[in-house]
Each structure stands twice: as C-alpha cells, then as structure tokens.
Amino acid sequence: AQSVAQPEDQVNVAEGNPLTVKCTYSVSGNPYLFWYVQYPNRGLQFLLKYITGDNLVKGSYGFEAEFNKSQTSFHLKKPSALVSDSALYFCAAGHSNTGNQFYFGTGTSLTVIP
Amino acid sequence: GAGVSQTPSNKVTEKGKYVELRCDPISGHTALYWYRQSLGQGPEFLIYFQGTGAADDSGLPNDRFFAVRPEGSVSTLKIQRTERGDSAVYLCASSIGAGGSTDTQYFGPGTRLTVL
Numbered sequence: 001a002q003s004v005a006q007p008e009d010q011v012n013v014a015e016g017n018p019l020t021v022k023c024t025y026s027v028s029g030n031p032y033l034f035w036y037v038q039y040p041n042r043g044l045q046f047l048l049k050y051i052t053g054d055n056l057v058k059g060s061y062g063f064e065a066e067f068n069k070s071q072t073s074f075h076l077k078k079p080s081a082l083v084s085d086s087a088l089y090f091c092a093a094g095h096s097n098t099g100n101q102f103y104f105g106t107g108t109s110l111t112v113i114p
Numbered sequence: 115g116a117g118v119s120q121t122p123s124n125k126v127t128e129k130g131k132y133v134e135l136r137c138d139p140i141s142g143h144t145a146l147y148w149y150r151q152s153l154g155q156g157p158e159f160l161i162y163f164q165g166t167g168a169a170d171d172s173g174l175p176n177d178r179f180f181a182v183r184p185e186g187s188v189s190t191l192k193i194q195r196t197e198r199g200d201s202a203v204y205l206c207a208s209s210i211g212a213g214g215s216t217d218t219q220y221f222g223p224g225t226r227l228t229v230l
Binding site: 004032034036041042043044045046049051090092094095100101102103104105106107 | 117118145147149154155156157158159162164169170172173205207209214215216217218219220221222223224
C-alpha cells in the first residue's frame with residue numbers, strides 16, 4: 001500500500017534557528033513528492049515538489065527539501081525560521097502508477113517561538 | 115488571478131439529509147480532485163476528474179457519495195442520506211492536467227460539513 005508518514009505531530013523551534021519537518025514515503029515506482037502548508041481556515045498552499053533531477057529542491061518562502069531515495073525521505077528544511085512560518089505542514093506523494101491520486105501524511109504542526 | 119473557490123464555506127445539516135458542495139477550479143485547469151480531511155488527519159482522496167469524466171472514483175467511501183462535472187469546469191460533490199461520520203472538511207483541488215501525478219494540485223479553502 002502507498003503511504004506517507006510524518007513522524008512528528010508537533011515541532012517547536014526558536015525564531016532564527018534552522019527548522020526541519022520530516023517526511024518518509026512508501027510508494028512503488030518513481031515517487032513524486034510535494035510539500036504543502038496550511039494556515040488556519042485556509043486551504044493548502046503549495047511549497048515545493050520533487051519530480052526528477054537534483055535531489056535538493058528549493059521552493060517558496062525560503063523552504064527547501066531534500067529527496068533521499070535510500071532513506072525514502074523528503075524532509076522539509078529552512079535555514080532560519082520565522083514566526084510567520086508557524087502553520088500545519090503536509091507532505092504528499094504520488095507516483096507514476098497512481099494516476100493523479102496524492103497520498104498525504106497526517107501533518108506536522110510547526111510552532112516558531114519568538 | 116483567481117484560485118480554486120468552494121461554496122459554501124460551512125454547511126450544517128441533519129442526519130439523513132442531502133447536501134451538495136460546489137467547487138470552481140482555476141480557469142483552464144482540466145483536472146479536478148475532491149479530498150476529505152477529517153480532524154487531525156491529512157486529506158484523503160475521493161475522486162478525480164479529467165475534463166467531464168470521472169477518471170478515478172476509487173476513493174468514494176460508498177454509494178451515498180457522488181460527484182459530477184458536466185461541463186468540465188465546475189464540479190459538485192453530492193452526499194445522500196448524510197451520516198454523522200461524514201462530518202469533515204471537503205477540499206477541492208485543480209491542476210493543469212497535462213502531466214498526471216507530476217502536476218501541482220492547487221487547493222481551495224474547503225467546505226466544513228457538520229452533520230448533526
């Protein structure tokens with residue numbers, strides 16, 4: 001079965017410190033990996049995606065993620081966290097055999113402490 | 115430019131009633147998706163349209179759920195004989211539709227359905 005795991009429900013980080021939000025996946029075939037952010041009462045906003053090529057992907061608002069095939073991971077990172085980064089983050093995966101269906105993780109709540 | 119819009123933003127209904135949830139995708143996007151997000155969970159796939167046809171409805175939980183997209187733009191998710199377990203946020207997304215699961219899906223704000 002295809003699945004995405006976000007092992008941490010909650011991540012706290014001090015403003016200005018680097019942040020990491022973890023994601024691992026289990027899909028057959030070539031994975032396509034996405035990160036979305038959700039603010040309260042707002043829809044999911046696209047941050048970045050990995051399809052092929054360079055394992056380090058850069059996205060919106062200074063976020064980046066690294067695809068690691070051997071560890072089946074796609075962790076989201078940012079060198080210096082802002083209070084405004086506080087939100088709910090979702091990792092999602094699709095692959096060449098799923099058609100257009102995405103599999104989402106359960107989300108990680110990020111709190112950046114001033 | 116306009117994003118994906120969904121109406122209503124909130125819907126409260128009684129058990130056993132029929133509800134319709136509407137989605138307006140981004141103009142020009144041929145692919146449209148419905149997801150359901152329960153509290154504390156990630157979005158769960160329901161159905162995917164390519165144009166007017168449902169290309170994949172494997173996520174619909176049972177035959178009380180049905181969705182249409184008659185003109186290849188606006189879509190309506192229909193739920194018959196609602197149950198309390200149907201309470202969730204229903205999300206709609208659209209994508210340009212050219213690249214399969216490599217396409218970025220753009221999400222609407224969702225409709226929060228509460229079944230009393």
